[in-house]
Amino acid sequence: MESTLVALAGTTIAVAGTLLAPVLSQRLLSRTQSDQFERQERAADAQWAREQRVAELDKRRACYVAANSGYRRHRVELMNYLWRVHDGEVTPEARAALEDARHSMHASFAEAQMAASDTVLAELDSMAQTLAHAYDRVMRLGEGAPGADGADGAFEEIRVMLLRANDQWVGMRTAMRADLGVEPGPAGP
Secondary structure, eight states: OHHHHHHHHHHHHHHHHHHHHHHHHHHHHHHHHHHHHHHHHHHHHHHHHHHHHHHHHHHHHHHHHHHHHHHHHHHHHHHHHHHHHHHTOOOHHHHHHHHHHHHHHHHHHHHHHHHSOHHHHHHHHHHHHHHHHHHHHHHHHHTTOOOTTHHHHHHHHHHHHHHHHHHHHHHHHHHHHHHHTOOOOOOOO
């Protein structure tokens, strides 16, 4: 009887093992697949975050390129217009070129206000104020109302202001490059 019980117990264990093997196997497979799915989901989330950072960086870069170009063009057109005023050669085309450059700068500034870092925005704002002040002075000089110091003194002051704005522009550009993670290069000539 004892051997029968041992055989019965062995058979019961074998049958139970046979019946439980697919359940345990399925459970292990399910857990493995779940772990694999979680890893894939984490990898996809990380990839999406990387793509978002790259897209944001590209957006800021494009914005900074437009702002850099717009501000520089406006400063150059102001200088050109100042010389035309000084030489008495103001034309409607020159005025239109100045206004076009000014509007382009305003548009790039508006775009930058939505994408730029606070540091870059402070530089852009400061440069915009400098150029607005220079624009106002150039327009008054062109209308024959230069101020108390006379036309020649006003011309020279405005010219120096616009030349100094170039140094301010370099600072603005440096802030943009730093915000984009561009390492400062060697000093130029």
